[in-house]
Amino acid sequence: MKNSGLLKLLILLIKPIDIFQVVGLRSIRWFLYRKYYGCPNLYVDSGVEISSAHRNKNAYFKGTGKINLGKNVYIDYSGGVEIGHAVAVSSGAKIFTHNHDINGKFKDWQKNGITYSEVVIEDYVWIGSNALIMPSVTKLGEGCIIGSGAIVTKDTEPYGIYVGNPAKKIATRKIEELDE
16 A cells, blocks of 8 residues: 555544544544555544554454444554454453563563464454453454453453453353344
């Protein structure tokens, strides 16, 4: 994309400005994020950061459906992030796809290598406010709910409800899909 540098600059400029909450103006933010990330149904609130925290040739961000990102959401796509349809990520939630090798050969962990992990967030997932999705997670199963403040360290089952630190499954959603 030849204008990607300009789009990224515009995103950085408008990211912290709350004036883009006004109905007519927030569509400008949506337009910029959609164009830059190639996600036609991406809805982004103020303060959202989608970035590759570390250089990685395999880094990518892919959204395949309607995605709502709340205020101050942080998504690190260093290892790759794929988000499905009808996904909501509430304010302050963070998704990480990299980690530093703390058991490497150096005492100073910053000198050790970085490991990357890809995460797939399937359709109909709802991530609550201030939840953390750690780099050990490779899949959030379809329809699962991550409670506010939960710290997810393992993959989740479809339609599971997860809360706590570390997040544990407390229930399974009971879904009755109605034909339209």
